[in-house]
Amino acid sequence: MMKKIKFVLSVLVLSGCEVGPDYHPPNITVAPSYGESAATQPAASVNSSRVSAVRWWRGFNDPELNSLIDRALASNLDLRGAESRLRQARAQRGVVGSALWPQINLDGGYQHARGSKNVVIPAAAFTGGGGATPAVSSAGPIATPAQVIAGGGAGGGSSAPLGGPESPLGEGGFPGVTTDLYQAGFDASWEVDVFGGQRRAVEAASADTAAAIEDRRDIQVSLLAEVARDYIQLRAAQFEAEIARQNLGNQQDTLELTRSRYQAGFATQLDVARQAAQVASTAATLPELEASIRQSIHALGVLLAQDPDALFAELSTTAPIPPVPPRVPVGVPADLVRRRPDIRRAERQLAAASARIGVATSDFYPKFSLTGSFGLDSSQIKQLFDWNSRYFALSPGVSWPIFDAGRIKSNVEVQKELTRQAATSYQSAVLNALREVEDALASYRMEQLRRKALADAVDASRQAADLARQQYEKGVIDFLEVLDAQRSLLEAENVLAQSDSEISLDLVSLYKALGGGWETQPVTQ
Secondary structure, three states: OHHHHHHHHHHHHHOOOOOOOOOOOOOOOOOOOOOOOOOOOOOOOEEOOOOOOOOHHHHHOOHHHHHHHHHHHHHOHHHHHHHHHHHHHHHHHHHHHHHHOOEEEEEEEEEEEEEOOOOEEOOHHHHOOOOOOOOEEOOOOOOOHHHHHHOOOOOOOOOOOOOOOOOOOOOOOOEOOEEEEEEEEEEEEEEEOOOOHHHHHHHHHHHHHHHHHHHHHHHHHHHHHHHHHHHHHHHHHHHHHHHHHHHHHHHHHHHHHHHHHHHOOOOOHHHHHHHHHHHHHHHHHHHHHHHHHHHHHHHHHHHOOOOOOOOHHHHOOOOOOOOOOOOEEOOOHHHHHHHOHHHHHHHHHHHHHHHHHHHHHHHHOOEEEEEEEEEEEEOOHHHOOOHHHEEEEEEEEEEOOOOOOOHHHHHHHHHHHHHHHHHHHHHHHHHHHHHHHHHHHHHHHHHHHHHHHHHHHHHHHHHHHHHHHHHHHOOOOOHHHHHHHHHHHHHHHHHHHHHHHHHHHHHHHHHHHOOOOHHHOOOOO
16 A cells, blocks of 8 residues: 555656746847837827726717727627637637546447357467367367456456457357347546646647637727728718818809809900819719718728628718827837737747647657556346446556657757747737837827928918909909919818828827727636
């Protein structure tokens, strides 16, 4: 008994070992602040305060946008697919983890068999002789049942027919004898994870599950940004269409005025033709803007897992472009490394690759296994549960590869290279994230400065267009100057509308680059 206890204790001590490297998260050094946020541009309204981007879209103060995002989070198909992959990763971890435990199978059965009378049975097959004992057949004396059983009969827990292709008894058992066999029992097997290879596999599967969680979060961040972008582009197209309609009305009034002056002899037919061409040119922009409006509505419908035109009645009414909030905290690069889902996913993928080095290394070491079986055999069912019907077997084993032509070593090198690739991917994810934030900050700041200059240009163009119309009515200037003033005003107003939408879109890109919004839906465990 003491020997058995010592053996169990030694196995438990050895099972604490785990081959392969222990994983340590990479240490990435980043700048203390973003270079673009340090620039002194008061129009940008960004600072290095701790980022608060959990529900960043609410900063636009647009109830329709809030509603669209809430519905997208509840029904988007890409998000559902990511959730399914997460459940798959969790189930796969269960598959891998099950190898740490014994595997137990229950079995039972009944067998009714009859042996062929024409089978010739060498008696030496049961006695271990070398051929001096004459063979016997079904017509003459045969070996005793005890001899048959000793040589490989129905004992040992096998539910296979007595005899078989390699047995001197043939497929059916005793020649000319009909037999019944009832059996119930179980068998168990356990490969003891002495060197920790299986635990490393569980570690890798756990890291894969965490990576799947971050993948779902990354898809959610992209989804939030895509809904906001499509919505802002919709409102921008509607705003540009409204500007075009207002200018079209003004140009039509000018056309009527020009026709009246032509009939009165104060204008030429060329002036009328030029103004009519300007009216037609402005009217030609409306179908293109209407197509853009419909495309944005279609895109939003698909993001909400609905028919493309399901939101047309809801969104076809013109509404203003969502304005940006006055202040935008962006945090510091160290916060970005901790919160961006794609960086977190890359780190977990690196952890999984590191653990798989241990899985590959464990193949260098011996594998210890323990198999056993216990059951009941009887030729009569009423005696099946008699204690004398019991059989059992216990078989510890060890397997240790001594020659594999370098297969295990090569596999370890493969896993090491995959780990180096994962480390490179992690560093690349960090650098790309930093670049995206810097780019978004630069675009956001510079577009605000551009928008201020464009607003001044629109005010000047509107004043010039009014003065040109007044002076033309008085006959002071040529009609061509009126036409140029109208064109300049329309172009300036369109560019200003586009700048308003670009500022909002740049802010959406900034929040996406900061990894905002994934915290809104905790992952179900």
